[in-house]
Amino acid sequence: QSVLTQPPSASGTPGQRVTISCSGSSSNIGSNYVYWYQQVPGTAPKLLMYRNDQRPSGVPDRFSGSKSGTSASLAISGLRSEDEGDYYCAAWDGSVRVFGGGTKLTVL
């Protein structure tokens, strides 16, 4: 049972906009920044978003993040086949880093 709650799956067709949610509590998302990671099967996770809505260099602006209260979301617009993979949210909860259970994104 993960501390942060994500839907187990999401899907969309190429070109569509998809949103993945991440729900937490006042001790994690409510009081700390949210990070998002993308993991293509068989590879290491890659940082996709930091400090709620900041994209690292090289991450397309099709990806955007937001946070409100104790929830956060990752939006992917103009969905592409290479966006398929697992997405994880993360935040600090006191001195412990907690992750969401992950959302498997399928591009139909």
Added chain:
Amino acid sequence: QVQLVQSGAEVKKPGASVRVSCKASGDSFTSYEVNWVRQVTGQGLEWMGWMNPNSGKSASTQKFQGRVTMTSNASINTAYMDLSSLRSDDTAVYYCTRGLIIRGIIVNSYFWGQGTLVTVSS
């Protein structure tokens, strides 16, 4: 460009210990904390703890306290994670991660190692 290269796969018997190494290149090794994250096959990410190569300080989640030791050797830019009293449910891919300073902000777990599969089986 920073790279984190981890040691190869390991097969261990229950009750044994394992050491996973993580060698950093391309940047100052002691400037950033190293975090360790593991992933059981088919499951999500689980944070294990962090260590500061500069101070030697470390901390882990309660789940691993008493079984995990995180250290480093700055002279060879390498961090280590030792896990003892291995059980079958410790079978997982173990990742080391490191941060990066972006516009004066330390961004946690920016770089990831390729992962090390540790299999615990009798």
